[in-house]
Amino acid sequence: MRWEALFADMEAQLDAARAADLAADIADLTRAEAATVGLLDRFRAAQGADVVIAVAGGGTVAGELLEAAAQWVLVGEGTRRALVPLAAVVAVRGLGVRSAPATGEVARRLGLGSALRALARDRVAVRVTTSGAELAGRIERIGADHLDLAAGVEGVRGTAYLWAVPFATLRVVRSD
Numbered sequence: 001m002r003w004e005a006l007f008a009d010m011e012a013q014l015d016a017a018r019a020a021d022l023a024a025d026i027a028d029l030t031r032a033e034a035a036t037v038g039l040l041d042r043f044r045a046a047q048g049a050d051v052v053i054a055v056a057g058g059g060t061v062a063g064e065l066l067e068a069a070a071q072w073v074l075v076g077e078g079t080r081r082a083l084v085p086l087a088a089v090v091a092v093r094g095l096g097v098r099s100a101p102a103t104g105e106v107a108r109r110l111g112l113g114s115a116l117r118a119l120a121r122d123r124v125a126v127r128v129t130t131s132g133a134e135l136a137g138r139i140e141r142i143g144a145d146h147l148d149l150a151a152g153v154e155g156v157r158g159t160a161y162l163w164a165v166p167f168a169t170l171r172v173v174r175s176d
Helices: 002-034 039-045 112-121
Strands: 050-055 060-068 072-077 080-085 089-093 125-130 134-142 146-152 160-166 170-175
Touching: 039 060, 039 089, 050 072, 060 080, 072 112, 080 112, 112 134, 112 170, 125 146, 134 160
Parallel strands: none
Antiparallel strands: 050 060, 050 089, 060 072, 072 080, 080 170, 125 134, 125 170, 134 146, 146 160
């Protein structure tokens, strides 16, 4: 009888050690998987959530996360839309801990220029916040690394200034 109790105790100790090893392995794998999650993956999983995005230069964008692409996110601020380049994101509140897998090849190619071209095509009036200025007007052209913004002179018809705005300085593009 003593032998059976001894073997049962040894088997219980082995089971406990296996369970502890499994728990440690699960914790290691969980940490390793979390290390592969990018911010864009978390943005994709949070579509539809209310977020607050702190933007380089001190501003914020708050509203419903409508879309997330490789280089930008789109936030609904009531009836207006705010396009935020991912490079301008300083911090985000409201994402949650979930992540969504990478999208297909076509979606990955929809860069910042693609989103800005859609605004130019639709002749949307925009307010562009950069690292050093705020400009209002319509996007006329999109280059490889900049946009041309036609900013009208208030009160004078038929005149406009054309601003060339480098993508690197963009913080937020809001629809008016």
